[in-house]
Amino acid sequence: xxxxxxxxxxxPEEALxxxxxxAVLVDVRGDHERALGxxxxxxxxxxxxxxxxPAAVVPDPDAEVLLICQSGRRSLLAAQALHARGYRNxxxxxxxTTAWAAAGLPMLRPQxxxxxxxxxxxxxxxxxxxxxxxxxxxxxxxxxIGAGGLGSPAAYYLAAAGVGHLRIADDDVVERSNLQxxxxxxxxxxxxxxxxxxxxxxxxxxxxxxxxxxRERVTSANIERLLDGIDLVLDGADNFPVRYLLNDACxxxxxxxxxxxxxxxxxQVSVFDAGRARGSLPCYRCLFPEPPAAADAPNCSEAGVxxxxxxxxxxxxxxxxxxxxxxxxxxxxxxxxHFDALAMRFRETRLAPDPGxxxxxxxxPFPGYIDYVKFCSG
Numbered sequence: 001x002x003x004x005x006x007x008x009x010x011x012p013e014e015a016l017x018x019x020x021x022x023a024v025l026v027d028v029r030g031d032h033e034r035a036l037g038x039x040x041x042x043x044x045x046x047x048x049x050x051x052x053x054p055a056a057v058v059p060d061p062d063a064e065v066l067l068i069c070q071s072g073r074r075s076l077l078a079a080q081a082l083h084a085r086g087y088r089n090x091x092x093x094x095x096x097t098t099a100w101a102a103a104g105l106p107m108l109r110p111q112x113x114x115x116x117x118x119x120x121x122x123x124x125x126x127x128x129x130x131x132x133x134x135x136x137x138x139x140x141x142x143x144x145i146g147a148g149g150l151g152s153p154a155a156y157y158l159a160a161a162g163v164g165h166l167r168i169a170d171d172d173v174v175e176r177s178n179l180q181x182x183x184x185x186x187x188x189x190x191x192x193x194x195x196x197x198x199x200x201x202x203x204x205x206x207x208x209x210x211x212x213x214x215r216e217r218v219t220s221a222n223i224e225r226l227l228d229g230i231d232l233v234l235d236g237a238d239n240f241p242v243r244y245l246l247n248d249a250c251x252x253x254x255x256x257x258x259x260x261x262x263x264x265x266x267x268q269v270s271v272f273d274a275g276r277a278r279g280s281l282p283c284y285r286c287l288f289p290e291p292p293a294a295a296d297a298p299n300c301s302e303a304g305v306x307x308x309x310x311x312x313x314x315x316x317x318x319x320x321x322x323x324x325x326x327x328x329x330x331x332x333x334x335x336x337x338h339f340d341a342l343a344m345r346f347r348e349t350r351l352a353p354d355p356g357x358x359x360x361x362x363x364x365p366f367p368g369y370i371d372y373v374k375f376c377s378g
Contacts, residue, residue: 032130146236149310241372247284
């Protein structure tokens, strides 16, 4: 038994004996930490709550109180705080829950398979994610349009994060010119369907997730089938007709759309969620009521693109997607993020809903899908 700043530190085995003899054992870790396992018989009270109102947990200041955390540091600080509040019979468990478990003492644990617990261990330690959030990701369904420059990094990180169901739609095949930026694919995959190449690489990264490949061009005829059962859409398209189609369908069906685009050395990212917040948040058409002229917006094969640029933008899209699925942080809804790779500078533009928008104006019925190729070429 050690004594640190007037507080006893006891071994886990001694703590168990004192607990069985009537002492109170309090686990002061966060809820997300205790959800992964705690000493059997312990009370779970976050340290800050315990220090603010200890009498609500242990009314008798003469009672023997044992405090435990993950490694022993927080429990020691909590014991010192309770000592200052008049508690006289205190001890901190040396080595915390880690030492308790290593000693083989009784634990209350959720039924998690070892692969899940180890694979997502860094997420599980985050209060904003934790076990509940990771299970939420596992139950999520995301549609990725395009397995190219933006879809590649986004899909990698969504698969690694444990998003349980990825549906990838792309009708193209892998070409050698893709490999400079489309990191899902390898030289050996040249000539292979991009969705098949993507599926193989993502399954190798995380075999827990379910991959659904759709080797089709996205059109008005199949868009609602592609969106069926989907929680969120990630736009990795490289052309305006598909962007406008995605926007209109997401507004109609109330799906959040994570937008990304790249051109030479510059990229853009935003979240368009007008379908769930009409009149409060903009859609893609609020930003671009009409498509730019073809001469003003050449594609990558015509204008070129810095190979790492889609990686930056695709990672930002994946970040926004994870935040939306977990309902954490502040999404880019109503904001357009610009990235200039040459200057290494980000800037932000505020976006407001267009009260005259043809698609997302509150109370206006959906106008129907149009000939998007003709719309974007006119």
